[in-house]
Amino acid sequence: MGSKAKPQASEAHLTTPTRLTGAEIVWATLVGEGVTDVFGYPGGAILPVYDALRKFPIHHTLVRHEQGAAHMADGYARASGKVGVAIATSGPGATNLITGIATAMLDSIPIVCITGNVSSKILGTDAFQEVDITGITLPVTKHNFLVNRVEDIAPAIRHAFQIARSGRPGPVLVDITKDAQQASAIFDFAAAEPRPYRPHPMLKVEASGLAHAAELIRNAKRPVILAGHGIMESGAMEQVRTLAERAQIPVALTLLGLGGFPASHPLNLGMMGMHGEAWVNHAIQEADLLIACGMRFDDRVTGSTSTYALKAKKIHIEVDPSEINKNIKVDVALVGDLRAVLEDLLPLVPGRDGSAWLKTIDASKGAVAVRDIKNLPDSGHLYAAHVVHDLWRITGGNAIVVTDVGQHQMWEAQYFHHEKPRTLITSGGLGTMGFALPAAIGAKFACPDKEVWVIAGDGGFQMTAAELSTIVQEGIKINIAIINNGYLGMVRQWQEFFYERNYEATPLVSPDFVKLADAHGISGRAVHTRAEVAEVVAEARSHNGSFLINFMVEKEDAVYPMIPAGNALHEMIRRPGKSPIVETPDDK
Amino acid sequence: MTNSSLSKEQEAIMTHTFVAYVEDMPGVLTRVASLFRRLNINIHSLTVGRSERPGLSRLTLVCEASAEAGHRIRASLFKLENVVDVDDIAQAPSVTRELALIKVAATPQNRSQIFELVEVFRARIVDLAPESLMIEMTGVESKIEGLIQVLNEGEERILEICRSGKMTMRRGHHTSRVLRAMGAGAEDKSEAAEPAENLEAGAAVEPE
Incomplete structure (x- = not known):
């Protein structure tokens, strides 16, 4: 960014011990750890850190919700293999990170979250925007630090990076009180190196x-x-x-x-x-x-x-x-x-x-493959599996695909064939709806030259749709495919199979996503038939800027095969024989 | 899950005694305790104090869990950044002690009865006031329970009981330093099968 001071000046801190404020130490340590991009949201208790940002060669992406910051750091880490960094203020800023931290924990993704906290003198007094974030995040982090002395900031952050990326990777949170950010100390990057990594003592390969x-x-x-x-x-x-x-x-x-x-x-x-x-x-x-x-x-x-x-x-x-x-x-x-x-x-x-x-x-593949939707003649109807499969063919499988959670995620796994590692980014362990859009932003920052596609359902997309503004503010190109079936589809599928089609709370009203994109300054088109898919996907890819496609797919389609939870692995619900798809009432 | 596998699992519940060396700093106890909380395992007893290693505390934690859970709990404890060593003593030969302070209502008239009891249990009187006295006793859990029971059965009235929880140390040469040198700790079956070695201390039977 043009407004940055000479980065060379700040990098001198890395080799020569220098007196810096705690806030400057935060950035200097991140620079030393090789960080170039962070995702965050400012607030009172982290303001000193934000004030010092302009002196350091790190790009900060302003998110619209801190959950997005954690997912972006996560997507960045998954796409690059490096440690992702998220920053938030105390209290609600910190608690908003939690779903993102837990997502990273369950999938063993290395991220470091830095939060501000109130001054150490009023720690534990229920001060404004104070929350015990190290207590709250204890079970969903590999480790966390509460830092209330300026001297401890650099060692804590360096240790956090070591923990995040070593062994089985995972998220680490560093909570820094405001007075520690404001105080100053001699910054010595080399001296802040953590003790040598201690492998788990029970590792054993005999x-x-x-x-x-x-x-x-x-x-x-x-x-x-x-x-x-x-x-x-x-x-x-x-x-x-x-x-x-x-x-x-x-x-x-x-x-x-x-x-x-x-x-x-x-x-x-x-x-x-x-x-x-x-x-x-x-x-x-x-x-x-x-x-x-x-x-x-x-x-x-x-x-x-x-x-x-x-x-x-x-x-x-x-x-x-x-x-x-x-x-x-x-x-x-x-x-x-x-x-x-x-x-x-x-x-x-x-x-x-x-x-x-x-x-x-x-x-044993035999008849199963024949019933697969991709081997059936085009009925003119648009199915999610078609969309995913066409996306795979048109992109040559070279894109990074970031999915949300639900039916579309499983169709992606079935019909988008990944040849290379780190080309599918998805929340597996926690199954976090709302993951796709922010994680895709992180992935795009990690791999700016790669084509990045979001595939999300109409339900999950609405959970973090506010990050569309982040895309626009950052001027990045992300292609968004919304698989819109008007239902919380995977939940509906469970209701269909296991709750006698009692579709309680799964029909879903959504905004016109193309207009929503337009309101953000993002182009988009709706697709209703398979015949349109190729052309609109081509338009999205060649469009100069982000592009949203609202795929209006079959409403009551189900993901097959399926093993009902708790059943044996071979006791699965197979694709229906006669018609591979459950038709909507309109079709009958 | 079938009924047979469920009951099998229930049968396998056993007492685990974990001895851990942890960094002496804020929040470490929460991290250790949180691991058991997450598994909904009740901690029966927990003692923490300084150890022979500077900066490290030694804790003894007793809980009940399935036999298989012991390995996983130990592995999970090791994953905590502030935990340095973990030993699951399980059924291995070891010495376990507990300290109890018991305050009993006693007047000069009925003191002598309590003195006799204290003598029999090899406990000590550590405080004497006009209307009460305090007994200090160390020993295994059953011995302390025994004294409390006798006091309850007699005419004496127990006013307060304070118990430390169990402290456990392996018999023989299994000091923490040896554990550390061994790296993996001492869970191996081979060790449990070395009673002769443990006899060398001349204390195969726990003195009551």
């Missing part, structure tokens, strides 16, 4: 464990690799691929694992779990060996644990010792960084002929 794992792989007839988010976090894409190719083992992915193994790879089965394709879940249930790589046997991927993969021996490669035997008992636990473990394991794994098992899986 030679005997590796040998046992290799033996299980050698003897397996029906092995499946289950790959999760850990592939990305540990950068083990190559190692997983080598393991799969050398031993000819098919790979099933979790939602957050999508992109960690190329969708087009012949050994890629696709997504497992509640909305995974039947053959994927059947392969897991029939397997005699599961090799879990950086995943945690979440209830959405296992279904009922008492009937999960009973025929399979299980190898669990995982960086967090508290995940071992948590949901599923395993036979071999290799507790360590996925990439490092696989590098140790690979020399022990010989080539293997897996063709018989692969053929069996392939045969």
Whole structure:
């Protein structure tokens, strides 16, 4: 930004200990940690920090709600692999961050949130806009700091970065009292370095464990690799691929694992779990060996644990010792960084002929694929699956797609085929509606040269739609696809299947999203038929500026297949035979 | 979940004694306690004090949880930034003690009866006032319970009881320094299967 003072002057602080205010120390430390972008919202208790911002080479994005700041930091981290930073004031500013912090916690995303707090003298007095944010965020952060001495600011922030990015990553919050921001101290970046990272003492990869794992792989007839988010976090894409190719083992992915193994790879089965394709879940249930790589046997991927993969021996490669035997008992636990473990394991794994098992899986696809919507003739009707699939074809799969939560998220996972890591950004663990738009803004700042698409439902989009203004103020280009079915679709689907179609509180009135975009100065168009999709998507992509498309899709469509919560993995609701789609009353 | 697996899980409930070294700074106890709160596990007893390591407190935490939960709780405790060492003593040979202060209503007329009791229980009188006296007693939980029960059954009236909660230390050479050197702590089954080693201290049977 043009108004910035010479950045060189501020970077001198990094090498020469200098007297700075606490507020300046906050920025100087962030600069030292390599931060270039932060997302935040000012307020009384953080004003000294905002006042000092102009002296430092950091770009600040003003959000419209602090939840957006946390999601932007999260999206930034997911797209770049770096630590995202969010800033908020005390009290309501801090509490508004919480949903975003919990989202990052459940998906192991490294973010650092910095909040101001009231002066230390009135801490704990219920002062104006005072809240115990370190107390509140304790269960949803990896760690947090309450800093009330200026000398502690730089060490706390540096330690926060170390914690956020190490081991199993996660969010860290640093709460700084206003008097600490206003006081001054000698800033010595090097001296503020945290103690050396202490790996979890229960990490354990023994030679005997590796040998046992290799033996299980050698003897397996029906092995499946289950790959999760850990592939990305540990950068083990190559190692997983080598393991799969050398031993000819098919790979099933979790939602957050999508992109960690190329969708087009012949050994890629696709997504497992509640909305995974039947053959994927059947392969897991029939397997005699599961090799879990950086995943945690979440209830959405296992279904009922008492009937999960009973025929399979299980190898669990995982960086967090508290995940071992948590949901599923395993036979071999290799507790360590996925990439490092696989590098140790690979020399022990010989080539293997897996063709018989692969053929069996392939045969089980059979009729299912025929009933898939993408193989059906165009009825002129617009289905969400079509929209997602067309988006994938038109963008060549090269875009970063940021989804919200619900039906469209599952259709994205099924019909947008991700070849590369960090191209799907989605809230998996917490399932946070309202995530897509702000997270996409963060992703765009992380990857300004990439095409970024938001895919959101009409419900979730309205939760954080105010961030449209942020897009305009920042002058960035984001393409927005709203999958508009007039319902809270996934909840409606559960009501359809499990609550006798009692559509209580799921029909949803929305604004005209194209007009809403227009009010923000963003162009947009509505799409009602499949025939229009390609042209409007092309217009959005070539448009100079953000573009919103309101896809008016089939209202009562459902995501298939589906495993009802608590059912066994193979007990799924399949795509209906006669008609793949539940028609609306209008069509009958 | 089937009924059989449920009852199996219930059977597996056992007492866990976690000994942890934590940084001596504000908020650490909340972090430790919060972990048990989240699992809805009641903390039966918790003692915290300084340890042989500067800047580190040692805590003993007793709770009931399934046998399998012990591993995960220990792993989760280790994930806390301020926790340095964790040992799940479980059934391993160890010494456990508790301190109790008991104030009993007593006049000069009926004091002698209490003195006798105190003698039998190897406790001590640490305060004597015209209408009350204070008993200090250390020992295992059952011994303290025994004294309280006898006092309750007699004519004496207990005015106040203050108990420290349990403090536990492994027998033999399993000091914190050894634990730290071992890195992973002492959960391994191999250790539980070394009773002979634990006998070397000559105290296989806990003296009452």
